[in-house]
Amino acid sequence: MIFKHIVGHEDIIRHFKSSIEMGKVSHAYILNGEVDSGKKMLARVFARTLQCEEGGTEPCGKCQSCLQAETMNHPDIITVTHEKPDVISVEEIRQQLVESIGIKPYKSRYKIYIVPDAQLMNVQAQNALLKTIEEPPEYGVIMLLTSNIDKLLPTVTSRCMVLNTKPIRERDMLEYLVKELGLTEERAYFCLDFAQGNLGKAIKLAKNEEYSAIVDSVVNVLKKIHELDVDDLTTAVSHIEQFKLSIDDYMDLMMMWYRDVLMLKVTGNIDKLLFKQEYSTMKKQAGVMSYQDIEEKINAIARAKERIMVHANFDVTMELLLLTLKEN
Numbered sequence: 628m629i630f631k632h633i634v635g636h637e638d639i640i641r642h643f644k645s646s647i648e649m650g651k652v653s654h655a656y657i658l659n660g661e662v663d664s665g666k667k668m669l670a671r672v673f674a675r676t677l678q679c680e681e682g683g684t685e686p687c688g689k690c691q692s693c694l695q696a697e698t699m700n701h702p703d704i705i706t707v708t709h710e711k712p713d714v715i716s717v718e719e720i721r722q723q724l725v726e727s728i729g730i731k732p733y734k735s736r737y738k739i740y741i742v743p744d745a746q747l748m749n750v751q752a753q754n755a756l757l758k759t760i761e762e763p764p765e766y767g768v769i770m771l772l773t774s775n776i777d778k779l780l781p782t783v784t785s786r787c788m789v790l791n792t793k794p795i796r797e798r799d800m801l802e803y804l805v806k807e808l809g810l811t812e813e814r815a816y817f818c819l820d821f822a823q824g825n826l827g828k829a830i831k832l833a834k835n836e837e838y839s840a841i842v843d844s845v846v847n848v849l850k851k852i853h854e855l856d857v858d859d860l861t862t863a864v865s866h867i868e869q870f871k872l873s874i875d876d877y878m879d880l881m882m883m884w885y886r887d888v889l890m891l892k893v894t895g896n897i898d899k900l901l902f903k904q905e906y907s908t909m910k911k912q913a914g915v916m917s918y919q920d921i922e923e924k925i926n927a928i929a930r931a932k933e934r935i936m937v938h939a940n941f942d943v944t945m946e947l948l949l950l951t952l953k954e955n
C-alpha cells in the first residue's frame with residue numbers, strides 16, 4: 628500500500644508529503660477520526676515512507692525497510708498493544724514506548740511508535756507519555772490514533788500535530804468498490820449506504836462472503852415478521868443461527884430495515900431507502916406501526932446486540948427479539 632492507492636484523505640497525505648519534503652516531520656501526531664476511517668492505514672504508509680531507504684515521498688516497496696514494514700517485521704516501527712480491551716495502562720505505555728524510545732533506532736532514520744485506540748490510555752498512561760512528547764529524541768516519531776480526541780488530556784493534544792480524517796467522497800468510494808473489489812454497482816451502493824460513508828466499514832461488509840445471504844435472510848425474516856407464529860419464530864431463530872459469526876452485521880442490517888420504515892413514514896421518500904426493492908412491504912409496515920412502535924423495535928435490536936456481545940444465550944435473545952419485532 629502506498630499513498631497513491633489510498634482513497635480520499637488528500638489533505639492528510641499532502642501534509643505528510645510536504646513535511647517530508649521540507650524536512651519538518653513532527654515528533655508527535657494525533658490522527659483523529661471515526662473507527663475504520665483509515666487512520667491505521669495512513670499511519671502505516673507514513674511510517675513506511677519515513678523509513679524507506681530511498682528517502683522519497685512514497686515508500687519504494689523494494690528496499691529491505693519497505694519489505695520488513697510490509698510484513699509488519701520492521702524493528703523501528705513499533706505498534707503499541709494492550710492486554711485489556713478497554714484500557715491502555717501506564718505499564719504498557721512505559722514498557723513499550725517511554726522506556727524503549729531512548730534506545731537508538733536499530734537501523735533506520737527514525738524510531739516510530741503507532742498507538743492505535745489511543746483514547747483508551749488512562750490518565751496515568753497519558754501523563755507517562757507527556758515527558759516523551761515534550762522532549763522526544765531527534766529520531767522519535769509517535770502517532771496516536773484515536774476515535775475520540777476528547778479523551779486525551781489537553782496537555783497531550785497541545786503538543787501533537789492533530790490531523791482529522793474526513794469522510795471520503797461517495798463517488799471515490801463507489802469507484803474503489805467497483806473497480807478494486809469488483810462489486811456490482813448495486814451492491815457497492817448498498818455497502819456504502821449501510822456504512823454511511825465509512826469506507827473501512829463498507830469494505831468489511833463487501834468482503835464478507837456471506838453478505839448477500841445475510842441481506843436476503845434479514846429481508847425474508849423482517850418482511851413476514853407479523854405473520855409468523857411461535858413455531859415459525861423458532862425456525863427463524865435456527866435459520867439466523869447460521870449467521871452467528873456475522874451477527875453484528877446481521878443486527879445492523881435489521882436496524883437499517885426499521886430506519887428505512889421510519890424514514891418512509893416520516894418523509895415518504897423512497898430515494899434514501901437502503902432496502903429500496905422492498906418498498907411496498909415497508910410502506911405497509913410504516914402504515915401499521917406508530918413512530919413509537921418503530922423506535923421500540925430499533926431499541927430492542929440494539930439491546931439484543933449488546934446482550935449477544937456479552938455472550939447471553941443466542942437462541943433465547945433472538946427469540947425474544949423476534950417476539951418484540953412481531954408485536955404491533
Ligand SMILES: [Zn+2]
Pocket residue numbers: 678679680681686687688689690691692693
Ligand atoms: Zn523503500
